[in-house]
Amino acid sequence: MMVIVEEKMKKIENGSIITPKGFQAAGLHSGVKRKRNDLGLIYCENPANAAAVYTLNVIQAAPLKITKESLSEAGKIQALIANSGNANACTGKQGEQDARMMRQVTAEKLNLPEHYVAVASTGIIGLDMPMNKIIPGIKQLHLEDTDRSAEDFNESILTTDLCTKSTCYQAKINGKTVTMAGSAKGSGMIEPNMGTMLAFITTDAVIEPPMLDLALKKVTNQTFNCITIDGDTSTNDMVLVMTSELAKNETLTPEHEDWDVFLELLNKTCEDLSKMIARDGEGATKLIEVEVNGASDNEQAGKVAKSVVGSSLVKTAVCGADANWGRIIAAIGYSDAVINPDTIDTFIGSIQLLKDSQPVPFSENEATNYLKEDTVTIVIDLKVGNGTGKAWGCDLTYDYVRINASYRS
Structure with a gap:
């Protein structure tokens, strides 16, 4: 069965987070970090069915709380705003206000309901967010569906990583071409059940939020939860999947004849990102x-x-x-x-x-x-x-x- 599934799939070597239909991305240097990009945005042209898994650290950063709140509204996300350089963790009420402000400003920029925006942050724990840099940065982000915009986003989420991490696959489901891509960061404090790690996955498959959540949890246990760098588990991080549903396949459920194809598409994407994170562990050579x-x-x-x-x-x-x-x-x-x-x-x-x-x-x-x-x-x-x-x-x-x-x- 697995051979048949794999025969229906192919890796898209030049694919990226914006290769699935309906997605755009952006990234820039806002000044939170000294040099490279530190603020990024993923956008879907329509409200995307979404699912997420989060770090199991009991102490969780403000952006996770806000993203959980957004997803609980309707299981849909249309935009993700992410920053690196500051984790907005252990920052109390002010941290929550800052994460909400990031969501609000992004929603206003894109003319979206606030609960259609997810927020993610990574970086140093315990420092107040430099909102005087974040807010102008959000307003300056320029969305495109180009290779450059995808790479700008990939860079914007890095901390001690030495390289960007992305992958892309396509598969046939009901004779329709379904595309899935991922972008991730992670270098240290990576322990099974996730630690300082962000992974964002886009796809155009037609699947409802409960089934997407089921698939993500199953695959996460086989991929992201199977990496470890140093045994520490951080306060922040998540895997978020968004689907534009523009591939026009029949709605995927476990009873669908190509359910295993979709699972393997998700598994391959997540496994690639997991290996890239492990390979790029802080100071790693192997x-x-x-x-x-x-x-x-x-x-x-x-x-x-x-x-x-x-x-x-x-x-x-x-x-x-x-x-x-x-x-x-x-x-x-x-x-x-x-x-x-x-x-x-x-x-x-x-x-x-x-x-x-x-x-x-x-x-x-x-x-x-x-x-x-x-x-x-x-x-x-x-x-x-x-x-x-x-x-x-x-x-x-x-x-x-x-x-x-x-x-x-």
Whole structure:
């Protein structure tokens, strides 16, 4: 079934957040940050059905509260205003007023009801928003459906990221071409259940908000909730999906014959963004992918994968190109997953390190050379069932400490 689904899809290499029908974007430098763009806008030509998931940190920033409020009105969003450089988190009543003002000014600019506007912020926690820069910036934003406007938006949401992150796919649903694209930021404080991470996804598929919410939650658990950089969970961030419904396919539900195609379209988009975030972890030099097979179920496989990719000792071993399998087996053991400690096979790439939890001979030089590559895959077979799962992270380097030791200064 999955092969058939994938055959209906293709990646659009030059696609962006404005490739789905009905979307425009903008970004500019308002002065919140010293240099690059720090204020961005996504706009849909009609009220878009929408769904969102949010950080599970109990302390949540003001923009999340305002976005939840907007979505609760009708499940529709027509515009998103986002800034970087200031998280508007732990800023009390003033922070909520500022987030509402961002929503209000954006709505007035676009002649929209306020509840059709979502708000997102990312950056330093605990500072009042510089509204003297934000408000004029919003008024100066110029929407376009061009590659430049999409890249301006992509840049506007970055903090310590080294690069913009975007992806785009198309698929056939009912014979109609459905497009989906995503833009994201995230570099540090990324922990499963999301931390300083923003992801915005646009599509033109026809789907009602409850079904979009169902699909997003399912896919988030398989993608964004499977990345970890440093084990911290932030106060701010979200994944927001908006659909213009201009593809004119039949309304998607789990009973639709192409429901799995839509799920895979969303999954591919979110997985690409997840990997980009993991690869761009603060100070990172390598993407680490952990693939777990043979678990009692998929949830247990995910537990093991996240435990291994989140281990600081595994991360530092990968950084140093050290095939220290003891760190991998230890992280499996404390994952709180159902395992048989006597049946575990582990590999880095194609090089087997353990068979039935016992070491096997391998070439240290070959392993070291593999670990020097920019993508490292750790494969684990628990041999207790048919569950599978993946997780993504990055190595832990000297630069991570340097970046975070001076983040505010």
